[in-house]
Amino acid sequence: MQLKEYIINDIQPLELTDKISDLQLLFNQLTYSHIPIQKEGVYMGCISETDAHCFDSAISIMDCNYAIEGFFVRDSTNWLDVLEAFAQNDSNIMPVLGADNSYLGYYELNDIIHLFNETPFFSEPGGIIIVEKGINDYSFSEISQIVESNDAKILGAFISKMDGDLVRITIKIANASLNEVIQTFRRYSYNIVSGHEDDTYLESLKERSKYLDKYLNM
Numbered sequence: 001m002q003l004k005e006y007i008i009n010d011i012q013p014l015e016l017t018d019k020i021s022d023l024q025l026l027f028n029q030l031t032y033s034h035i036p037i038q039k040e041g042v043y044m045g046c047i048s049e050t051d052a053h054c055f056d057s058a059i060s061i062m063d064c065n066y067a068i069e070g071f072f073v074r075d076s077t078n079w080l081d082v083l084e085a086f087a088q089n090d091s092n093i094m095p096v097l098g099a100d101n102s103y104l105g106y107y108e109l110n111d112i113i114h115l116f117n118e119t120p121f122f123s124e125p126g127g128i129i130i131v132e133k134g135i136n137d138y139s140f141s142e143i144s145q146i147v148e149s150n151d152a153k154i155l156g157a158f159i160s161k162m163d164g165d166l167v168r169i170t171i172k173i174a175n176a177s178l179n180e181v182i183q184t185f186r187r188y189s190y191n192i193v194s195g196h197e198d199d200t201y202l203e204s205l206k207e208r209s210k211y212l213d214k215y216l217n218m
Helices: 020-029 061-067 079-089 109-117 140-148 178-187 199-216
Strands: 034-039 042-048 093-097 103-108 127-134 153-163 166-174 191-197
Touching: 020 034, 020 061, 034 093, 034 103, 042 061, 042 093, 079 093, 079 109, 093 109, 103 109, 127 178, 140 153, 140 166, 140 178, 178 191
Parallel strands: none
Antiparallel strands: 034 042, 093 103, 127 166, 127 191, 153 166
């Protein structure tokens, strides 16, 4: 998945010598949580909207440079790490630097989430099963074996929670009866936290049910 085409560069970072009033004005015009800051063309980090509105508008950004948060990603960073960077920094804008540390622009959180939603895990119909087992007792190879032994395919799987000695895995499955897969997981001593059909699949069933009902009542 190529992210470079999603880099936006319509906003240039403010300079340390700019006034806080300039920063506050920019926040009033935009819906971003942070604004990039640079020093003589070199990216320094971002200042949050919350911090910006706490400062005296008459002073310069340099006078409160301690509030600058130095987060960024590279243009080569994969999309999962980009999502993680958004979450860790509680931001809806993520500055992007090149290999030579040059400022290239930024990603918007909504664009990255949209890409995530287009992956088969979300876009393909199927069923969701959430299982739980001891952290030293599970393996993804075993999980794959359980699913595929029921003539099903895994659309995606990830560890959604770790709590002490237990690990919780969320699995999306295509082409299978969830009940059969769930029973197999139980035979392998997995605790079933939940198992339900994907919304897309449910909507398909509802539409077919309505059509059948209409046909039978003609």
